[in-house]
Amino acid sequence: MPEHPDQAPAQPVPPSVWRNPWHFIAFGFGAGTLPKAPGTWGSLVALPFIPLWQLLPDWGYWLMLGLTMLFGVWLCGKVADDLRVHDHEGIVWDEMVGMWITLWLVPEGWGWLLVGFLVFRILDILKPWPIRWIDRHVHGGVGIMLDDILAGVFAWLVMQLLVWGWSVQAVI
Template identity: 35%
Template sequence: MTTLEQGQTAKVRPTARFMLEHPAHFLAQGFGSGLSPIMPGTSGTLFAWLAFNVLSSRWPQWFTAFNWSIIIVVGFFIGVWACQVTGRNMGVADHGSMVWDEIIAFWLVLIFIVPADFSTQCWAFVWFRFFDMVKPPPIRWFDQHIKGGFGVMWDDIVAAFYTLLLFALWRVI
């Protein structure tokens, strides 16, 4: 059993077998990136970054900012379902192996900053991870009070907003 920081204990260990048992698990666990034994949220965010850049450079005619926006909105709502199902099946509402929320939120950051050089994308990654881990207000409030799949997804969207706000202020100064 896996003990979590919120004092909850998962009924099911996050394994490849568990992930492959249901499409919701596969999605919520970021196609396997959430199964990383160390810092799964960071692994999920790295996966998001890699996937965004590979897809956007390989098929630029399909992966435009507009289409990414559609993917993000649809992905958010599908993620609410996937995280709800996976959390229920694991016995923990927001298990660390569920990283679809980081993926969708970081794609949101990237559609607003790209085209950007590697250094700028690195800073976006660092700041997003900072806001997602530290959870400054009101992110922490959302994380503690909004439960279920929507709560899992929403606090990362707010972390993405903070990241984008920081970049907007940085460009003004």
Template identity: 40%
Template sequence: MQNETSLGSAGHLSDAPTNGRPGGSPNGSDQGEPRAPRPRRANARFMLSHPLHILSLGFGSGLSPIAPGTFGTLFAWASFAAFSAQLTVIEWAVLIVGGFVAGIGICGFTANKLGIDDPSSIVWDEIVAFWLVLLMVTPATFTGQLWAFIIFRFFDMVKPPPIRYFDRRLKGGFGIMFDDLVAAFFTLLVIALWRMSV
């Protein structure tokens, strides 16, 4: 997942000026070269245009103009709390594994429609990864879950090595999903080391 910059506010994503000739080159000539699809704005209208966009944009949590990844992780936390009493550990594990596998296609589909490799508005990767963190740290107090949230957001936003390596090298839906899975792994590693030390 990219850093917290919102997709919709990136003014530099617009196409180069065409001197009044739609589809033409910046100098006014059209040499017939194929052009990359123009990046689209992730908004409510776009999200509702396809069911898969609703999932990949975290049911709207990824549309936040500020820190969409953080809001997506908050949605993951809230949904985990809402369904933790209804789902068993095995059912959560199946949901997380299925969510990761399906997320490769879901996030890749939405990213392709937006015309951006890894839009910050796509937060399904944060949701699945933080579900995994919460499942592995259960049982935990609210304070324990809050620390898990903070540590996960640190790794997902700062992307220290090797997370940065995977974020830059892996593309498509798999790349979107995998770097957050690595962030979840390091979050759990830090929590495990802390628990061993106390």
């Protein structure tokens, strides 16, 4: 069953994932080749990077997000063009960046990573407005990236509310 309810059945894994470094990166270092829920696997692959990004100053993490988003627009567009598929479900770089957005300015710790992962996956799968509209109407690298960037921003807002609530409760 596809990860997104309105998505077509699983697409075959192109052999180029194992030969072309751009395809390998776009497919989440191979995570996007897994037969079930590639977006979820891609989101999981993003998690080990978070403790590294959290070592950066806040502006450094923000800069990293900007660079990975811009790189993702090019990368996802290129790989989609190479594969002649609008948004191959195995391309998971967009989910990785969405996870990194979700967890910006969130406290360190595996508990926060788990909550962020769940919040992001729920929003990425359900695609509330305007995410679903963008997913259906914006194409190319921008379209592939933008719905997950927005899901990441929405998930980031939820996470910031949870962090704020947690810190208020700790004071009381």
